[in-house]
Amino acid sequence: MQVLEKLLDRIIQRVNINLRELGFDVAPYVRELIQRKQMFKFYAFYGITPHHPLNFQFTHSNLAGSYFLGSCRVTNSLLYKSDIRGDELKKKGTLFQFQDFEIPITRDEQIEIEDSFLIKTLVHNYSHDPETPEKFFIKDTISMHYANIHGSPSYGCFLGPFSTVDLTTMRDCVIGAFSYIQAGEISHIKIDPGTVWVRSPDKFNFLYRYEKNQLNKYIDFTPGNRPKGLLFDFVEDHKKEFERIFALVNIETPRSVPGSASLDRYAVIKPHTNISENVLVAQRAYLKNAWLGKGANAQENCYIINSRLEGYNVTAHGGKIIEADLGKKVFVGFNSFLRGSPDARLTIGKESIIMPHTIIDISDPLTIPPAHIIWGLVTNKKDLETNSMPISEFSKIETKFSLGNMIFEGSGASFISAFRHRIDHILEANGAFFNGAENKGHAQKNQSISFNTIQPYPMGELKGLYPSIIIQP
Amino acid sequence: MQVLEKLLDRIIQRVNINLRELGFDVAPYVRELIQRKQMFKFYAFYGITPHHPLNFQFTHSNLAGSYFLGSCRVTNSLLYKSDIRGDELKKKGTLFQFQDFEIPITRDEQIEIEDSFLIKTLVHNYSHDPETPEKFFIKDTISMHYANIHGSPSYGCFLGPFSTVDLTTMRDCVIGAFSYIQAGEISHIKIDPGTVWVRSPDKFNFLYRYEKNQLNKYIDFTPGNRPKGLLFDFVEDHKKEFERIFALVNIETPRSVPGSASLDRYAVIKPHTNISENVLVAQRAYLKNAWLGKGANAQENCYIINSRLEGYNVTAHGGKIIEADLGKKVFVGFNSFLRGSPDARLTIGKESIIMPHTIIDISDPLTIPPAHIIWGLVTNKKDLETNSMPISEFSKIETKFSLGNMIFEGSGASFISAFRHRIDHILEANGAFFNGAENKGHAQKNQSISFNTIQPYPMGELKGLYPSIIIQP
Numbered sequence: 001m002q003v004l005e006k007l008l009d010r011i012i013q014r015v016n017i018n019l020r021e022l023g024f025d026v027a028p029y030v031r032e033l034i035q036r037k038q039m040f041k042f043y044a045f046y047g048i049t050p051h052h053p054l055n056f057q058f059t060h061s062n063l064a065g066s067y068f069l070g071s072c073r074v075t076n077s078l079l080y081k082s083d084i085r086g087d088e089l090k091k092k093g094t095l096f097q098f099q100d101f102e103i104p105i106t107r108d109e110q111i112e113i114e115d116s117f118l119i120k121t122l123v124h125n126y127s128h129d130p131e132t133p134e135k136f137f138i139k140d141t142i143s144m145h146y147a148n149i150h151g152s153p154s155y156g157c158f159l160g161p162f163s164t165v166d167l168t169t170m171r172d173c174v175i176g177a178f179s180y181i182q183a184g185e186i187s188h189i190k191i192d193p194g195t196v197w198v199r200s201p202d203k204f205n206f207l208y209r210y211e212k213n214q215l216n217k218y219i220d221f222t223p224g225n226r227p228k229g230l231l232f233d234f235v236e237d238h239k240k241e242f243e244r245i246f247a248l249v250n251i252e253t254p255r256s257v258p259g260s261a262s263l264d265r266y267a268v269i270k271p272h273t274n275i276s277e278n279v280l281v282a283q284r285a286y287l288k289n290a291w292l293g294k295g296a297n298a299q300e301n302c303y304i305i306n307s308r309l310e311g312y313n314v315t316a317h318g319g320k321i322i323e324a325d326l327g328k329k330v331f332v333g334f335n336s337f338l339r340g341s342p343d344a345r346l347t348i349g350k351e352s353i354i355m356p357h358t359i360i361d362i363s364d365p366l367t368i369p370p371a372h373i374i375w376g377l378v379t380n381k382k383d384l385e386t387n388s389m390p391i392s393e394f395s396k397i398e399t400k401f402s403l404g405n406m407i408f409e410g411s412g413a414s415f416i417s418a419f420r421h422r423i424d425h426i427l428e429a430n431g432a433f434f435n436g437a438e439n440k441g442h443a444q445k446n447q448s449i450s451f452n453t454i455q456p457y458p459m460g461e462l463k464g465l466y467p468s469i470i471i472q473p
Numbered sequence: 474m475q476v477l478e479k480l481l482d483r484i485i486q487r488v489n490i491n492l493r494e495l496g497f498d499v500a501p502y503v504r505e506l507i508q509r510k511q512m513f514k515f516y517a518f519y520g521i522t523p524h525h526p527l528n529f530q531f532t533h534s535n536l537a538g539s540y541f542l543g544s545c546r547v548t549n550s551l552l553y554k555s556d557i558r559g560d561e562l563k564k565k566g567t568l569f570q571f572q573d574f575e576i577p578i579t580r581d582e583q584i585e586i587e588d589s590f591l592i593k594t595l596v597h598n599y600s601h602d603p604e605t606p607e608k609f610f611i612k613d614t615i616s617m618h619y620a621n622i623h624g625s626p627s628y629g630c631f632l633g634p635f636s637t638v639d640l641t642t643m644r645d646c647v648i649g650a651f652s653y654i655q656a657g658e659i660s661h662i663k664i665d666p667g668t669v670w671v672r673s674p675d676k677f678n679f680l681y682r683y684e685k686n687q688l689n690k691y692i693d694f695t696p697g698n699r700p701k702g703l704l705f706d707f708v709e710d711h712k713k714e715f716e717r718i719f720a721l722v723n724i725e726t727p728r729s730v731p732g733s734a735s736l737d738r739y740a741v742i743k744p745h746t747n748i749s750e751n752v753l754v755a756q757r758a759y760l761k762n763a764w765l766g767k768g769a770n771a772q773e774n775c776y777i778i779n780s781r782l783e784g785y786n787v788t789a790h791g792g793k794i795i796e797a798d799l800g801k802k803v804f805v806g807f808n809s810f811l812r813g814s815p816d817a818r819l820t821i822g823k824e825s826i827i828m829p830h831t832i833i834d835i836s837d838p839l840t841i842p843p844a845h846i847i848w849g850l851v852t853n854k855k856d857l858e859t860n861s862m863p864i865s866e867f868s869k870i871e872t873k874f875s876l877g878n879m880i881f882e883g884s885g886a887s888f889i890s891a892f893r894h895r896i897d898h899i900l901e902a903n904g905a906f907f908n909g910a911e912n913k914g915h916a917q918k919n920q921s922i923s924f925n926t927i928q929p930y931p932m933g934e935l936k937g938l939y940p941s942i943i944i945q946p
Contacts, residue, residue, distance in 0.1 A: 044723065044926075050933025054940055247722050249516065249926070448931040452516075453722070455923035460523025462946075467527055470943040473935075 003064055004036055004108045004464040007078060007410070011117045014140040018156025018172045022190050026142055026158050028223035033144075034080050034119060038065045039374075041451040042081065042246070042465045045266075046471065051445035053108055054469040062456060062464050063163040065246075066118075067266070067283055069449075072111040081119040083283065083300050086111045087442065088429060089126045089135060094202040098130035101158060111135045116141040118149075121159070122300050125151035129169040129185070135168045140191065145227055146235065148299060148317050148334050152449050160193060162219050164334040177221045178210070179229070180334060193221070196375060204410030206354075206374045211405070214379075218337065218359055226377065230361075231337055234320065238286055238303065241268050260434050262447040280430045280443035291326070295432030297443070307340070313378070314426050316356065324348065327370060331423045333358060340366070353419055368428060373416070375406060391416055476510055477535055477937040480551060484590045487613040491629025491645045495663050498763065499615055500629050501696035506617075507553050507592065512537045513937045515554065515719070516926040521806065524918035525560045526581055529944040535937050538719075540739070540756055542922075545584040552586070555594040556773050559584045560915065561902060562599045563606060572602035581706060582607045589614040591622075594632070595773050595790045598624035602642040602658070617650070619708065621790050621807050626896070633666060635692050635791070637807040637829060646869055650694045651683070651704070652844060653807060653830040669830050673891060677883030681828075681849045684878070688850075691810065692830060695936050703834075704810055704918075707793065711759055711776065714741050724793055735920040740771075749784065753903045753916035754936060766801070768905030770916070776847065779815070788897050789829065794925060800843060804896045807833065809865040813839070826864065826892055846889070 008031070015026050042065035046056055055071040066079040069159030070086025089109035090096055096103040109126055112135055121143040127136040128151045134155055143149060143159035147358065152165040156449040159165065159179035169185045176193030182239030182309040183199040191197070218298040226232075245251055251265045263269065269281075270288035280297040293311030298304055303320040310328040315321060319332040323340035325347045332338065333356030338348035344362050348354070349370030360366070360378045374388040379427060386404025408415070427433060431441025456466045481504070488499050513537035519529055528544040539552040543559025547895040562582035563569055569576040569643055573835030582599055585608055594616040600609040601624045616622060616632035625638040632638065633650035642658045649666030656672040664670070692702040699705075704943065718724055724738045734752040736742065742754075743761035753770040754760065763777040766784030771777055776793040783801040786793060792805040796813035798820045807828030813819035817835050821827070822843030833839070833851045840846060859877030870885030881888070900906060904914025929939045 006735075048928060048930055048940055050930050050935060249720050249722060327519075450928035450931045451926075452928055453924075453926040455521060455925055457521055457523050458921040458923045462523060467521055468945045472941045 001461055004078070007062070007465075008117065009058075009141070011078065011115055011142065012074070014115050015142050015156060019158060019174060020138050020176055021172065021188055023238075024158065024174050024190065029144070029158070029221070030117065030142055032224070033226065036464070038309075039080065040200070040456050040458065042086045043455050044068070044079075044466070045451045045453045046470075047449040047451055049445065049449045053089060053091075054471060054473050055110065056468055056469065058469045060468070063454065063464055063466055064456070070111075071108060072113065075114045077113050077115060078117045079113070079121075080117075082121040082164070083123065083356060084111055084113070085122070085124045085300070086136075087445075088124065089136065089392050096130070097135045098128075098133075101130055103130060103133050105133060107134050109136060111138070113135045113138045115139055116143075118143045118147075120145045121147045121149060123149045124300075125167075127151065127153050127169075128167040129153050141462075145220065145232070146335065147175075148319055150317070150334070153362070162231055162335050162357075164318075166334065166356070177227070178215060178219045178357055179333065180355075182229075182312040182356075193219070194357075196354075196355060198415070200410075200414070202410075203418075204412070206375075206408050206415060208406045210377060218361075227382070231335075234303075234337075235301075237395055238268075241270075241286070242284070251418065259447075260436070260444060261429070262443050262445075264446065264449075265451070278432050278434050278443050280432075280446065281439070282446075295427060295430075296462055297427075297430045297432065310350070312432055314423055314443065316426075316431075327351070329423070330354065331419075337361065351391075353416075353423075360388075373419075379391065411461060474937055477512055479550070479820075480533075480535070480549060480938075481590065483549070484551065484588055484613070484615065487588050488631060489884060489915070491613050492631060492647060494645065494661055495647055495648050495939045497631065499664065502617070502631070503590065503615055505697070506699065509937070512551070513554065513595065513929050513931065516928050517552075518924050518926045520922040520924055521944075522922045524917065526562060526564075527944060527946050528581070528583060531591070531927070531939055531942045531943075534939055536927065536939055537929070537945075543584075544581060545586065546589045546908050547586075550586050550588060551590040552594075553590075553592045555591040556596065557584055557586070558595070558597045558773075559609075560918075561597065562609065567601070569606045571601075571606075574603055576603060576606050578606060580607050582609060584609045584611070588612055589616075591616045593618045593774075594620045595621060596622045597773075597790065598640075599658075600624065600626050600642075601640045602626050604642075617694065618705070618793055619808065620648075620903070623790070623807070634694050634810050635830075637791075639807065639829070651688060651692045651699070651808065652831055653828075657828075667694070669828060671881075672827075672890070673881075673887070676886040676891075677881065677885070678890060679848075679879070679881050680913055683850060691834075704808075707776075707810075710776075711741075714743075714759070715757070732920075733904070733909070733917060735777040735916050735918075737919065737922075738924070751905050751907050751916050753905075753914070753919065754916075755919075768900060768903075770900075770903045770905065783823070785900055785905055786898055787903075789899075799823070802896070803827065804892075810834065824864075826896075831860075849877065 031473035044063035044066045046068035053071040057073040059075045061077045067083045072084045090105045092108045129284035129335045140156045141154045144161040146162045147159040148164040151167045154170045156172045157170045162178045163175045164180045166182040171187040174190040179195040194215040196208040198206040218231045221227045258277045260277045263281045264283040267285040268284035272289040273287045274291045276294040278295040279292045280301045285298040285302045288305045291308040296309045296313040299317045301318040305322045307321045307324045309326045312329045315332045316334045327350030329351045332354045336358040338360045347367040351371045353373045355375035371391045376387045395413040401408045431443030433439040489772040517536035517539045519541040526544040532545040532548045534550045536585045538554035540556045545557045563578045565581045599722045613629045614627045616636040619635045620632040622635040623639045627643045629645045630643045632648045635651045637650045637653045639655040644660040647663040652668040664742040670680040694700045731750045733750045736754045737756040740758040741757035745762040746760045749767040751768040754767045755773045758771040758775045766779040769782045769786040772790045772792040777873045778795045780797045782799045785802045786870045788805045789807045791808035793810045800823030802824045805827045809831040811833045820840040824844045826846045828848035844864045849860045868886040874881045904916030906912040
């Protein structure tokens with residue numbers, strides 16, 4: 001057990017050294033967060049398929065409950081129930097277009113995690129940093145429950161629970177709980193909890209901040225305590241239902257799934273769920289009485305409960321949809337929490353964009369018209385006035401605009417077009433547009449994955465540590 | 474799938490080249506034996522502990538349902554539900570005593586399986602060959618169901634079902650079904666089915682041969698067919714009961730097991746089973762209403778049903794004991810089949826030696842007095858006259874002796890003493906003599922093993938092949 005203690009101490013020290021300028025001490029946040037016995041209770045697992053790169057190297061780490069796909073190296077790290085999905089990494093011999101640079105990729109990209117501690121974190125996509133196109137690094141980094149590290153190399157950072165860093169290289173930063181950052185490159189800054197920040201230099205800058213007292217109801221993270229609040233309680237309440245899928249070696253497919261769709265065997269599928277063509281359901285997703293139309297997807301840590309999604313819906317990593325009806329091509333961003341109830345259903349019109357880290361939590365029925373963009377906290381119809389706009393209106397913004405707690409600078413059209421482009425790309429990557437022959441994506445390529453399990457030394461000096469494991473084609 | 478076909482063709486050709494002088498064609502025996510779909514249905518698994526060497530290298534092979542412990546390398550091979558137990562291999566820096574040679578061991582010994590096809594085969598112990606002390610090789614070899622390759626490097630051989638080669642280096646040999654060979658070194662010979670041969674050059678030579686028509690009732694193996702007969706039916710009849718232990722990730726211990734004993738989680742334990750101190754139950758053992766006294770062991774592929782073993786009993790790999798009462802220190806050799814019934818119990822007095830590959834199959838109650846040695850086929854009291862002797866009498870043989878189908882040459886005392894020595898060594902290695910502090914063996918060291926599972930490519934060109942996997946400390 002001591003070897004894990006030492007590893008944790010070492011990681012904490014490294015992150016603190018990186019964050020010394022911000023005067024941020026990660027120790028009280030993380031030291032007692034995961035009981036050590038949990039760290040050798042759960043097996044880790046990795047996927048083997050002919051459709052993905054295959055290159056795993058695990059050294060001197062604990063990987064309890066974590067999942068790996070594609071190409072990843074993990075060294076001197078603690079990964080607790082995290083998903084490291086290296087299935088969108090760049091391939092050797094391709095060109096990486098960044099602004100005017102055409103960067104030749106000279107070796108297969110790899111996710112390289114070193115001296116880091118990730119808790120229930122999702123790592124996905126590829127390095128969007130032109131300075132490091134072949135290495136998606138996560139070094140001297142600590143991330144908390146349900147953080148998303150999406151296309152974002154990280155060095156010396158602390159990510160709070162339910163935070164997302166998207167397409168952004170970070171150095172020596174603290175990202176507050178439930179903050180969403182998409183800013184290209186950031187360094188030496190501390191982001192307050194509940195910040196939603198989307199920036200494209202010279203093009204636009206979107207900034208929303210949750211009121212602290214309102215945010216605390218949903219997520220509250222203080223030193224020495226586990227995360228608290230509605231969001232955390234919600235996932236904890238469903239934890240038990242995941243036990244069975246990890247306890248059995250083989251899981252029967254609960255219902256017929258079209259040949260063009262894929263349902264991960266590590267997803268929980270409860271009764272009355274409909275899976276249409278080209279649907280992707282990722283591991284650790286939870287579906288209950290969920291109707292997923294053609295090309296819809298439910299990504300890691302999604303919950304779709306008593307809801308209907310008409311088709312081509314993206315429910316990004318950590319999105320939660322409860323008692324809601326979503327029209328075609330509604331996009332639900334990372335970690336959004338949309339909660340209606342049987343007496344107060346939420347209806348969202350087609351082609352609307354729910355910004356990442358949006359909370360819609362209603363007691364009366366609420367309808368959002370088609371083609372709207374929604375952000376921040378919405379608890380009733382009135383809130384929509386300050387937290388949503390028709391996309392067509394938003395596109396008209398040319399220089400500066402503010403509404404409620406949201407500030408926007410730059411071109412609204414450019415912002416919307418970037419979003420639309422991104423949504424189409426996600427649908428494409430997930431295989432939503434597969435026509436039986438072309439446009440294969442994750443939904444088609446993930447259908448048949450073999451899962452291998454790995455476990456740590458059960459006792460002795462190295463208790464809790466995984467042996468060195470190398471898996472290559 | 475084609476890649477497995479190619480691999481099998483290649484292995485068959487290699488073995489046939491080795492066996493060309495004997496004019497033996499393995500193809501009709503093995504080509505259709507295992508349906509290809511079975512070869513990607515089952516996961517393989519390996520154990521991680523701090524007490525065993527840890528060095529696994531799997532390359533270009535299918536390992537369906539096989540288990541690995543210790544140090545093994547598998548290349549270009551098909552291993553179907555086999556056990557490769559590298560937990561008794563020699564350690565670097567030790568001395569290997571062989572006759573008058575003291576051989577320094579300069580690197581950790583490894584089991585190296587190459588270009589071979591093993592079906593439900595047990596590989597255990599270490600290379601007893603002084604010419605190759607650090608490499609326990611199995612090359613260009615095909616072995617059938619429930620064969621035991623025990624401390625026996627093999628090159629270019631074919632082993633029939635339920636055959637055992639023990640402490641013997643083989644080159645270019647065919648070992649018939651249910652034959653037991655312990656002969657030091659053999660080459661270019663074809664052993665008929667049902668041969669029990671124990672030879673120590675210049676010391677003794679024991680030879681028994683089953684009558685063909687009698688043996689066929691128990692095991693019959695002809696080209697183009699699966700093995701037939703009572704022995705094969707018996708294990709097939711119990712196959713279903715093993716499914717559950719492979720389907721669950723974690724198995725609860727069915728009852729309290731003393732801290733000094735170990736019960737493998739891949740053993741089947743049915744009700745009314747008692748596990749005393751220092752007991753070892755290996756993977757794929759089957760216990761039902763079995764009373765195991767202190768220091769008893771049940772090795773791989775053992776079945777102990779409605780029986781009582783008083784203590785310090787060795788039930789070697791593949792031994793089967795049904796409706797029997799065994800006194801203290803009764804030794805039951807490899808693949809022996811001892812079958813009483815509720816109305817016709819079998820009683821074996823203490824310190825008796827049941828030679829490997831003995832069949833005792835009775836319809837009336839039968840009692841074997843203490844300190845007897847038993848061999849061959851015994852179906853009633855009369856058969857004991859030609860198939861057993863008091864050990865004290867056997868020890869008096871000085872030059873030559875024969876009884877029934879058994880011929881003995883050399884020193885009976887030396888033969889018995891070699892056996893006794895071996896039994897003590899097995900008990901010691903298995904931890905039967907553990908006193909709470911000293912004399913740890915497998916029973917104590919195997920208590921806490923982590924199991925990792927591995928699977929092949931599920932589809933595509935490499936379907937059925939496992940990726941390259943390297944596991945080291």
